[in-house]
Amino acid sequence: MSPLFIFLIFSIYTILLFFITWLTSRRSNNDSYYVGNKSSPWYVVSYGMIGASLSGVTFMSVPGLVGTQQFTYMGLVIGFLFGYTIIATILLPLYYKMNLTSIYEYLKLRFGFWSYKSGSFYFLLSRVIGASFRMFLVINVLQIFVFDYWGIPFWLVVAVFIILIILYTFEGGVKTIIWTDTLQTTFMLLGVIFSIFFISNELNLGLGDIFKKITDAGYTKLIETDWHLKNNILKQILGGAFIAICMTGLDQEMMQKNISCKNLKEAQKNMFTFSGILLFVNLMFLFLGAVLYLYTTSKGIAIPAKTDDLFPIIAFKYLSSFAGIIFMIGLISAAYPSADGALTSLTTAFCVDFLGFKDKSKFTEKKKKRIRYIVHLSFAFILMIVILIFRALNDEAVVNAIYNAAGYTYGPLLGLFAFGLFTKYSVKDKFVPLVVIISPVICYILSCYSEQLFNGYKFGFELLIYNGMFTFSGLFIARKKN
Numbered sequence: 001m002s003p004l005f006i007f008l009i010f011s012i013y014t015i016l017l018f019f020i021t022w023l024t025s026r027r028s029n030n031d032s033y034y035v036g037n038k039s040s041p042w043y044v045v046s047y048g049m050i051g052a053s054l055s056g057v058t059f060m061s062v063p064g065l066v067g068t069q070q071f072t073y074m075g076l077v078i079g080f081l082f083g084y085t086i087i088a089t090i091l092l093p094l095y096y097k098m099n100l101t102s103i104y105e106y107l108k109l110r111f112g113f114w115s116y117k118s119g120s121f122y123f124l125l126s127r128v129i130g131a132s133f134r135m136f137l138v139i140n141v142l143q144i145f146v147f148d149y150w151g152i153p154f155w156l157v158v159a160v161f162i163i164l165i166i167l168y169t170f171e172g173g174v175k176t177i178i179w180t181d182t183l184q185t186t187f188m189l190l191g192v193i194f195s196i197f198f199i200s201n202e203l204n205l206g207l208g209d210i211f212k213k214i215t216d217a218g219y220t221k222l223i224e225t226d227w228h229l230k231n232n233i234l235k236q237i238l239g240g241a242f243i244a245i246c247m248t249g250l251d252q253e254m255m256q257k258n259i260s261c262k263n264l265k266e267a268q269k270n271m272f273t274f275s276g277i278l279l280f281v282n283l284m285f286l287f288l289g290a291v292l293y294l295y296t297t298s299k300g301i302a303i304p305a306k307t308d309d310l311f312p313i314i315a316f317k318y319l320s321s322f323a324g325i326i327f328m329i330g331l332i333s334a335a336y337p338s339a340d341g342a343l344t345s346l347t348t349a350f351c352v353d354f355l356g357f358k359d360k361s362k363f364t365e366k367k368k369k370r371i372r373y374i375v376h377l378s379f380a381f382i383l384m385i386v387i388l389i390f391r392a393l394n395d396e397a398v399v400n401a402i403y404n405a406a407g408y409t410y411g412p413l414l415g416l417f418a419f420g421l422f423t424k425y426s427v428k429d430k431f432v433p434l435v436v437i438i439s440p441v442i443c444y445i446l447s448c449y450s451e452q453l454f455n456g457y458k459f460g461f462e463l464l465i466y467n468g469m470f471t472f473s474g475l476f477i478a479r480k481k482n
Contacts, residue, residue, distance in 0.1 A: 041266075047274075048182040048184075050185045063289030070220065071220050072236065075222070076240035079236060081276075088272055095255060104120040105352070107417075118432050123250075126410055128383065166377065199291050228457055242462075251345075296314070301314070410464060425479040
């Protein structure tokens with residue numbers, strides 16, 4: 001595939017996205033931007049959330065993980081199901097009962113001003129890091145296979161990508177994203193299905209034969225029992241449950257879509273449907289990864305140093321042009337959800353939590369809209385800077401990098417919400433910022449020296465749980481005597 005042809009595909013898809021944006025953002029206002037006027041169909045939200053949850057990370061990194069971790073990633077996905085059940089039965093009823101726009105308003109009502117600001121700050125930090133990682137992964141592929149050929153610098157590609165996202169989220173917000181995510185989920189899943197089909201054809205094997213070969217090659221191993229390893233099954237399930245609770249249930253971006261449903265019952269139906277489908281979709285990505293490794297072995301292709309590059313290298317350099325087109329569309333579909341929801345949720349959290357937009361006497365609707373535009377543009381610029389920094393520092397598979405970062409930034413949120421929900425204590429609010437700073441620092445030190453301190457034990461995604469426990473303990477120490 002020529003770089004010009006790849007760029008043409010990207011342009012056509014973007015035009016289609018902007019057409020949907022135009023349809024959904026007409027007569028929009030602040031309420032439609034933040035909560036979609038509380039009228040989003042639950043089944044549309046559920047389907048679109050699959051693409052938003054997977055993004056470019058799953059599309060690129062998860063297939064690459066199969067080479068070293070086989071199918072043990074499914075332990076994490078099984079953990080997600082437990083986490084989503086807790087979200088549907090505990091967190092969503094709370095958010096609807098309190099009629100929240102920003103879910104961190106709960107911390108203000110429960111503990112006070114500094115707890116509220118601390119919770120929202122950690123969301124802003126978490127989402128900036130996570131969205132930047134996801135966007136970097138996809139933009140980097142475009143850079144390598146398209147824009148390096150024309151000598152266009154990486155920073156300019158990032159800037160153009162950010163501008164496109166600004167343009168189609170600027171007005172409609174959540175109301176637009178609900179529908180654009182649906183389009184993107186469809187193309188992402190088609191990209192995976194067709195890629196498996198094309199590679200099977202190249203190997204002259206049916207799906208049954210493919211499954212037998214990847215089983216014989218050992219790729220379908222689901223359970224790792226060695227407790228020293230990061231992908232130990234118990235660590236994966238526990239880590240997955242708490243990652244789901246934090247990165248979905250305590251995350252403004254994901255919950256903003258849920259609370260845009262008409263009522264609690266529909267939001268819960270959305271959550272249960274989404275979690276069931278996600279199980280099979282992740283299994284499909286792992287199957288794709290096994291097929292990719294089977295193909296490299298059959299054709300004598302060298303495995304790239306960064307396994308994230310495996311899928312694009314095979315799609316662009318070894319398969320047919322049509323297969324490359326399918327991959328490109330799937331990749332673009334994975335790219336946009338990484339940023340559109342993040343930009344909208346960052347803007348929402350900052351405007352509501354730090355600028356006080358829910359106080360109707362503070363600003364007129366016209367002034368709120370003008371300030372919202374400025375905040376939206378500011379966060380877009382921040383995302384661009386972080387992407388450039390990440391490109392300079394990146395040295396590991398992005399899927400691991402995101403979940404490792406989540407262990408440090410979502411842990412304090414886990415501790416704050418858990419203490420609020422499961423105890424009746426109040427806290428000395430002014431000490432909360434200190435608690436949520438100390439907890440991640442302790443976790444970082446433990447992670448660096450875990451092998452020396454704990455007889456070769458390596459922390460995996462369960463680090464998030466310990467971070468939440470340290471925060472919970474700190475809040476208990478700082479509780480008020482009733």
